[in-house]
Amino acid sequence: MNALAGTILGAVVGGGCSILAVRMTLYVERKQRHISDRREKQALTGGLADEIDCLFGMYKQLVYEPLEAVNEGDILWVRFYARQRYFSFYEARAGDVSGLSPEVRRSVIRAYSTARSMLEGLAVHTSLLEKYEEISQSAGKEESTADILRQRLITNTRQLRAFHGVMCAVTEQTLTQLR
Numbered sequence: 001m002n003a004l005a006g007t008i009l010g011a012v013v014g015g016g017c018s019i020l021a022v023r024m025t026l027y028v029e030r031k032q033r034h035i036s037d038r039r040e041k042q043a044l045t046g047g048l049a050d051e052i053d054c055l056f057g058m059y060k061q062l063v064y065e066p067l068e069a070v071n072e073g074d075i076l077w078v079r080f081y082a083r084q085r086y087f088s089f090y091e092a093r094a095g096d097v098s099g100l101s102p103e104v105r106r107s108v109i110r111a112y113s114t115a116r117s118m119l120e121g122l123a124v125h126t127s128l129l130e131k132y133e134e135i136s137q138s139a140g141k142e143e144s145t146a147d148i149l150r151q152r153l154i155t156n157t158r159q160l161r162a163f164h165g166v167m168c169a170v171t172e173q174t175l176t177q178l179r
Helices: 002-069 088-097 102-137 140-178
Strands: none
Touching: 002 088, 002 102, 002 140, 088 102, 102 140
């Protein structure tokens, strides 16, 4: 009888220890996965913030001050050649952005969308500047075309300046949220 009771007690204690060990293992794995997920999100938000900050810094060096200084009715005389892939980190990790909170995700997408729109606007502006200079250097027979381009450049400068304010605000907000 004592042998049977000892066997049953041993089985219960051994089974209980096994169940406890499995639960502890699952808890530790879940905790490690949570830590890993948090580190992954920190790496993602840090990388996005670094890329946005770098692009915004480049924008500030090349475009920000001239655009702030241009007077109403004047032309922005800045050439910005956007021929490279400026959004390599974002494009490589775009699927991971969906794992961010809705507010941060929308902010990141808005920042990249406004930056891309600004780059496209600057590319159009640069093209117009080059055409205007080319026509302006020709003999006077193309003056009406030069005047039309000049008016388009003035309008484009006005639009870039308005969009510049939006892009700067969106970028600053996104950087604050990512950090």
